[in-house]
Amino acid sequence: MEPTAVPQALALIDYFGIAVFAISGALLAAERRQTFVTFVFFAVVTGVGGGTLRDLLIGAPVFWVHKNATLLICIGAALLTWLVSRRFIAERALLWFDAAGLAAYATYGAAKALSFGVAPVPAFVMGVLTACAGGIIRDVLAGEPSILMRPELYVTAAALSSGLFVGLALLGLSLPVAGGVAAIAGFTLRGLAIARGWSLPAYND
Amino acid sequence: MEPTAVPQALALIDYFGIAVFAISGALLAAERRQTFVTFVFFAVVTGVGGGTLRDLLIGAPVFWVHKNATLLICIGAALLTWLVSRRFIAERALLWFDAAGLAAYATYGAAKALSFGVAPVPAFVMGVLTACAGGIIRDVLAGEPSILMRPELYVTAAALSSGLFVGLALLGLSLPVAGGVAAIAGFTLRGLAIARGWSLPAYND
């Protein structure tokens, strides 16, 4: 149960994912014409929500509690979104950054869970939660229909990255290779959903 | 604070409660004509949500993180609900299974809390949370009016099971007897609410 070292490169991905998700939270506050305090609140909740839930569930110390950097990134993202007029933040570009953050975060979440001795199926779920829970909490707090309820391939792309990583790691691939393959696969699937509007079939009884 | 062994029979109840609650989560996804990924998400959240909150609060390792079985039950419940047309899952039968899961889960949750050295009043609350929090999270995620806000005896039946168990255990009854009495009482109360539409009086100033 002793955590093994998560590769440093994977850890850096964390900051990237946090910044992208924090901006998406602040943008929702901008859309609703909220105050700066609410910008920060949504940036923080969306930026660290998924990883926080993961850490609580696997019994790890919550990753942003013993350093200042993570929250400062979220506050910076809120400030940036507040200062730069919303019209200048290209929605299209953000979609693609979010896709990269999603794939990277799902892979990283599964890797951290495995490194804490979590069983394979829960580790897969941790990857999905890490990538999606921040956005889900953001939507619930804002009273928006959740990303969960949209048929587009969002949670599914996270599940692909997370599941592939766990599967390849179980097969014995080196973690950087497994992580690279998993992140690229999830990003590609999400990218196809953005570019071509791919979605899952809905239930129909 | 060292957990004493929770009787094995009580632990088995866990799987039953999880399966019933997971199906109720997947059925909500079916009603909303969601995708299979959303079926799984709702099955997992509803199936393990209450017990997860309990374990986090009492400082126990989260029960589904170090084994695969629990989540596989939830995923299986989602698959079953997806494959079997919704029309063939009798709503009435599910209501009764849910009543059994509610009473069993409330009793089990209180027992687990006591076994971790939790004080009586919080142990009572843990039983109620274990039984009800999954359904509450499901409703919040789906944007439904929560089971909390309905006057029917739902949370109350969980409170009866949980409170009876804690009370009888404090009086020194053997745990299996206390558990049996508590679960049957909660199930009976919930059953009367289903069969005769019993409800609590609403506030009226």
Add this chain to the structure above:
Amino acid sequence: MEPTAVPQALALIDYFGIAVFAISGALLAAERRQTFVTFVFFAVVTGVGGGTLRDLLIGAPVFWVHKNATLLICIGAALLTWLVSRRFIAERALLWFDAAGLAAYATYGAAKALSFGVAPVPAFVMGVLTACAGGIIRDVLAGEPSILMRPELYVTAAALSSGLFVGLALLGLSLPVAGGVAAIAGFTLRGLAIARGWSLPAYND
């Protein structure tokens, strides 16, 4: 990381904040004409929600789990609200008690986080969460627009108390002095918002 003793006086503030927040939760249940069970549920969630989230995040044992008093205060607040007709609970008076609870809780939350070795920026966030998360969870469960989304100085007053406390403590002031200054400043700001309708500017691109 070993917690240093939080001054006893600060700990007493905890009970005051819990009672005020619990009443505000029960009042929401009264407004919606709910049952007594729902009164208790909202009183508990609103009363202990913020501190619970703080304790989970900083890795402290959840403060109400190993004693009965905290939950009994919440249940008592629900009973009081149920018995005393809502018309006799002066909304205006409650607003001012809530302002006191907010400032006290934000200060106490930041102090507890620092005493657990949390870094300054996260400790500041813990103060805000301790003061505001209970109300946010209450609003989400009831399907209300969250206090987060209102422009009035609510979260901001909590941020002032929490931020001042962390700043003054870092500057080396004795904790009781820092706590007193911080709580009074937050209460004053929130009071001005109540008395004069002060609010933050909304985003406008």
